[in-house]
Amino acid sequence: MNTVAAVVVFLGVLSLAAGQSCPRIVTRAEWGARAASTSVLPTFPPTHVVIHHTVTGACTTIAACSQIMRSMQNHHIDGNGWADIGYNFVVGGDGNVYTGRGWNRQGAHTVNFNSRSIGIAFIGTFTSGNPTAAAQNAAQQLIACGVAQGQIARNYRLMGHRQGAATACPGNTLFATIQRWPNWTSNP
Numbered sequence: 001m002n003t004v005a006a007v008v009v010f011l012g013v014l015s016l017a018a019g020q021s022c023p024r025i026v027t028r029a030e031w032g033a034r035a036a037s038t039s040v041l042p043t044f045p046p047t048h049v050v051i052h053h054t055v056t057g058a059c060t061t062i063a064a065c066s067q068i069m070r071s072m073q074n075h076h077i078d079g080n081g082w083a084d085i086g087y088n089f090v091v092g093g094d095g096n097v098y099t100g101r102g103w104n105r106q107g108a109h110t111v112n113f114n115s116r117s118i119g120i121a122f123i124g125t126f127t128s129g130n131p132t133a134a135a136q137n138a139a140q141q142l143i144a145c146g147v148a149q150g151q152i153a154r155n156y157r158l159m160g161h162r163q164g165a166a167t168a169c170p171g172n173t174l175f176a177t178i179q180r181w182p183n184w185t186s187n188p
């Protein structure tokens with residue numbers, strides 16, 4: 001193999017390792033986010049992944065999910081007085097991941113865990129039903145992608161919001177579901 005061929009093969013392997021498991025991630029510009037500035041994570045890579053539900057209506061299209069993203073961001077900034085939408089990422093019923101604060105940013109979603117976690121919220125209310133299969137797959141792909149890219153610690157702990165605070169979040173049904181996902185722990 002000559003040098004050029006070796007480089008081409010090497011780059012191919014690199015792109016596979018980095019991109020193989022990443023879902024489609026809708027950018028802030030694509031969903032129409034307001035400009036916002038948030039701090040980097042004090043603990044990086046983050047050691048925890050916290051799952052939430054948004055307690056909003058559900059959505060199955062980019063247009064409808066983007067509208068909910070804009071509405072949540074307005075509520076979190078104007079209503080709660082936060083710097084930005086609280087979550088790092090949000091997953092729609094359409095199977096897309098929407099960028100919240102993004103990687104390596106401190107979120108506002110789970111007291112005592114914000115400085116060392118990535119908060120992922122499913123759009124909808126999951127007290128008596130699960131997110132779509134597409135949404136569940138996208139979230140798990142996002143976590144795998146984050147680990148592959150070094151954005152999440154390899155030995156991360158997966159938890160539901162209710163394990164860190166007195167809340168019903170992420171809903172009884174979704175909380176039961178994530179207990180079957182890789183790295184869920186009863187003792188975060």
Ligand SMILES: [Zn+2]
Pocket residue numbers: 051052053109161167169170
């Ligand atoms: Zn929550």
